[in-house]
Each structure stands twice: as structure tokens, then as C-alpha cells.
Amino acid sequence: MATVLVIGGNRGIGLALCKQLRDRGDDVIATCREDIGALATLGVQVIKRIDVSQPQSVETIRQALANKTIDLLIHGSGILTNESFEDLDFDRIRAQFEVNTLGPLRMVHGLTHHLKEGAKVGIISSRVGSLDDNGSGGMFGYRMSKSAVNMVGVNLSHELKPKGVALALLHPGLVATEMTGGQGISPAKSAQGLIQRMDQLNLGNTGKFWHAEGYELPW
Numbered sequence: 001m002a003t004v005l006v007i008g009g010n011r012g013i014g015l016a017l018c019k020q021l022r023d024r025g026d027d028v029i030a031t032c033r034e035d036i037g038a039l040a041t042l043g044v045q046v047i048k049r050i051d052v053s054q055p056q057s058v059e060t061i062r063q064a065l066a067n068k069t070i071d072l073l074i075h076g077s078g079i080l081t082n083e084s085f086e087d088l089d090f091d092r093i094r095a096q097f098e099v100n101t102l103g104p105l106r107m108v109h110g111l112t113h114h115l116k117e118g119a120k121v122g123i124i125s126s127r128v129g130s131l132d133d134n135g136s137g138g139m140f141g142y143r144m145s146k147s148a149v150n151m152v153g154v155n156l157s158h159e160l161k162p163k164g165v166a167l168a169l170l171h172p173g174l175v176a177t178e179m180t181g182g183q184g185i186s187p188a189k190s191a192q193g194l195i196q197r198m199d200q201l202n203l204g205n206t207g208k209f210w211h212a213e214g215y216e217l218p219w
Helices: 012-023 035-041 056-065 090-109 140-163 186-198
Strands: 003-007 027-031 045-046 070-075 115-124 166-171 208-213
Touching: 003 012, 003 090, 012 027, 012 035, 012 070, 012 186, 027 056, 027 090, 045 056, 056 090, 070 090, 070 186, 090 115, 090 140, 115 140, 140 166, 166 186
Parallel strands: 003 027, 003 070, 027 045, 070 115, 115 166, 166 208
Antiparallel strands: none
């Protein structure tokens, strides 16, 4: 049985990950900001009042974990506010960097000592952060923050590899969540693919950018 920490586990893809990991027998710990929602029905440990843009949230998680070590850390928290060239709201863009880029860096860095040798880290990125795959433009803040978190992930993979910890950057697909307005595949289908990618992650393929369906994506 693995001990799994899901950052942002109270809805959408995060909730689906928690359910499927719990169902296969893992010890699941999930964070949320305020609303526990359906997590309350899963029988998982919940750590509330976690805002990945706030440094004190790292200490809150550390205290809740106490002496536990983590086999699998999945960072799924993210926001999208969809700026166009005609609507460049720099405050909204900055907020996306705080959550989508600095949030994963803050959490992984702060929780490194809970990752034992052989542990794995998954950061939910997005295909729209790929420079090579950008054929339409738009979504300035989200695209930029996801491109930046890809660099965060590659940097972290170099830092964590000597510690025996592997890291993957993950595109979940277009998933029907509140963030996407209900368009796309089900969170359950996406979560199934993401779990498969994490199961296949090792030190030999650390630092790569994967589609949930199993193929590597361009940067």
C-alpha cells in the first residue's frame, strides 16, 4: 500500500484521482482550500485550508503529515482565467503564475523531506503550455504559467534524481471540469490515464512531459 498526497483533491481530476487511488488500496491524503465536498465520502485524510500560493500552507501540510513519508505526490491545483490579447489583465496573469507555477515549486520544495527514496512526483501541467504545440495563441496567463511550470518540473527532476525521486509533468487531456466549462472527457477517464503514467514513472524517464494517454509531448 502506497501513501499518496494529492494537492487539490476536492473536485475534478483531483477528486477522481483520490477515489481511484483509494479504491486500489492506497493510503490517500488530500488537500483542499475550504470546501471538502465529495472528499468527505471517500474515507481519505483531508488537510484543509491549503492555498498553494501561500507559504504557510507548506507548514500546515508538514504538521498534518507528522512523521509520514510519501510514496506519491501529485500536484493538481490550478486556475485558468483565459486572457486574450485584447484583455491582458496582468493581475489575473500574475495570479495564475502564483498558483500554476510557483505553487508546485513551493509544495514540492517544502515537502521534499517527506519523499522517501523511490518516491514519485507528478505535476499536472497542460498541453497548452507547449511552445511547439501552440497553433492558436490566446490564453496568455494560462499558457505562460504552464510553460513555466514545465521548466520548474525539469529543474526539480534534476534536483530530486540524486535522492532517488522521479518526477513527471502530466497533461490530463481536455477534461470536463468546472475549469473547462464541462467540455472534454470525464475526470475518471483522465485520472485513470494519469495513474498509469505515474505507475510507469521511474528514474530512467524522469523529467518528461506526458499526455495522460501515454505519449510524450513536445516542449
